Amino acid sequence: MKKYSKRLKYISLVSTLCLMASTSACGNKKESTTIDDNYRTTYEIFVYSFCDSDGDGIGDLKGVINKLDYINDGDDSTAEDLGCNQIWLMPVCPSPTYHKYDVTDYCDIDPEYGTINDYKQLIEESHKRGIRVINDMVMNHTSSQHPWFKEACDYLKNLPEGAEPDSAECPYFDYYNFSKESATGFEKLAGTDWYYECRFWSEMPDLNLDNEKVINEFSDIAKFWLDLGCDGFRMDAVTSFTTDDTDASTAELKKFVSAVKTLNPDAYIVGEAWTNSSTYSKYYASGIDSLFDFDFSGSEGAIAKCAKSKLKPIKYVQQQIDEDKLFSSYSEDYVNAPFYTNHDMARSAGYYIGKNATDSTKLAGALNLLMSGNAFIYYGEELGMKGSGKDENKRAPMQWGESGSEGMTKGPSGMDKIEMTYGTLEDQKNDESSIYNYYKKAIRIRNAYPAIARGKCAILDQLCGDRCAVWTKEISDTDSVILIALNNGKEPIQIDLAKSDDADGFKTLGASLSTGGEDAVLDGNTLTLPAFSFAVLTK
Structure with missing residues (x-):
């Protein structure tokens, strides 16, 4: 930490002066006050619903590029952008579903979203603005349409009666968890006596991460994206790597983390371990940089409870202190990943009712941003977007303006009609009392004081x-x-x-x-x- 000392003095002084002064008083574009480390403010983007650049109603990478200045324009002297300095792209690889968490090709871009060249441009334009980019890495399972799974299935379907599978003949058989026995979480492979593990859905067959060849495949996949300029990965569903076995899942995660850090020691990796802190803390033993802090998130997490005065502020702080002791017992170099909501949770503006609902919605955003670590914001959270129930509702179009306005997407098929209480960006951007402008101020305060x-x-x-x-x-x-x-x-x-x-x-x-x-x-x-x-x- 000593390397920060002189830099922190400069940043604190310059940032504080600009925070206190008007935009014009901060002068012309100057040296960025961003410290190049993993303590950032990250903006989660569901590309499908974020911004449509070509009028087909589906968000795309060019749409993200068009909105980079909204996230961070790279100029500390302006006050027009949010001030986030990292983006997490939810899955962008080819997939048969709208959410794209079932991948068919890990080294390409889904045609709905664009091309590899679009991705390269996104990286280039993001880095110009001091924004790092991390990709969603879905390593627990593939699509049932992935060539690995299709080849394994074809092999089993054509296996002579009484013959045992041989990975020398078909290595992809050992890429998945096949069994002759039926069990919870397994699906029958049609036309055979075999079953395959698929804990999330029959079209998402689970990978066998105990197989070194599978880990090597993902090491090559990571290298592909890192070579394109990607800054790291968000690891999906790490608690599911080996069902009901935290130690085994941690060991499998460690193999991937080690492989990535060998490729690029500065690559940032954050994991999704949707459980309680006493369990997800153990995954820090893998050497991963961060884990999402689920104990603070959602409608019943510490952030929401404190925002609606159901949790004393001192307990909100004490919980952070207790977690620091717990997490550091597994990794002294851990970086917490606080967040308020994500794409699997009901939108936060729906958590509160009554005359103080707007106050609670705003304050909760600040409580997330006051926490140590790399704080994550889900797109639209800064607008007070709503959406609950089915997953599609939680992933509604980013509210740039009225339906049909520039950049607006159509959203996932099957999404319910959602009434957005607080309006669009166009409604809020010139209203100093809006949730949007509150978030901008909270992020700027976070950026101005490195100790936050x-x-x-x-x-x-x-x-x-x-x-x-x-x-x-x-x-x-x-x-x-x-x-x-x-x-x-x-x-x-x-x-x-x-x-x-x-x-x-x-x-x-x-x-x-x-x-x-x-x-x-x-x-x-x-x-x-x-x-x-x-x-x-x-x-």
Whole structure:
């Protein structure tokens, strides 16, 4: 961490000045304040529903390119972009389904989305703007139409009666989990006495990741994308690599991680282990950079509970401290991956009802962005998009404008009609009180203070209350330290900083953000926080 010290001083100073000043006062385009590490703010994109460039109603890679300036224009002196500095592309490889989590060719782009040349252009344009790009890697299973599976099936169908399969004759037989015995999660292979494992769906046969040849295939696949400029991978369904066996799944993940790190030590890898932290923490033993922090996500996660005042702020912070101890016991170099929602969850704006619903929707976004690590935002979350029930509803078109406007997609077939409470980007972009502009401000605060993403938390107990938490975040071996105060209640609160020696020296109100637009006030040792707000203090 010592390598950050001088760089952090510069970044904190420049970012804070630009945060406090107007856009014009920040001057012309200058050196980027992004630190080139894995502590980022990542924007998850479902290409199918994001932006359509050719009018066929389906999102594509050129559409993503057209909207890169929306995500980050690469110019720190502007305030027009969101400020995210990494994108995660949900699967882009050829597939028979709209979601593309059943791949038929791991080294190509689905024609609905474009071409390899489009992907190369996306990488080039993203990197120009300081945006890294990670691909979804579906290693647990393939499509039933993948050539590996089709060849294995043809081999078994033509196997003489009484003969045993021989991987020397058909190596792809051992790429999957075939059995003569029926079992839960297995499907009968038509025309044979064989069954194959397919835990998610009959058209998604599970791969045998205990087979070194399969791991080698995925090492070659990773090399293909890394050579094109891809910056890393999001690993799908790592808990399913070997069903009900965390140790085996971790070992299989470790083989892939090691292969990728040999190819490119700087490649970033984040894993989906949809379970509780006591279990997904174990996957850090694989050497993976990050794991999604599911305990904080969704309608019943710590973020949503704190946003609707059902979880005390101090518990929101303490849970982060407890996780840090747990995760670091498996990997000292782990980078947490907090997120609020994703493509498999109901959209967050539907979590709240009542007169404070908008406040909770906004505050939850900030609670995600105040966490250490690489924070993930699902496309449209910054607009307060809604969508629940069937998966298609959770993957609705990005709301650029009214239906039929430029870039709008038609969305997945079978999607229900969804009423978007908070409107489109066009509705929100000029409204300073909108969810969109709140997210932009929250991301800018995160970017302005490196300790938000990189610091370790320490609670100032004497300053905490039922609706208030105060904690510091400090980057080890540097002088980068901030104090954060949070009010998740409906009423303003005052905090007497003099009650804690650990608050001594925090005399500057660097930034504040409230859901209602009011500013925090620091008067001597008294900090006044508006309802549903947070503030960042510096020394």
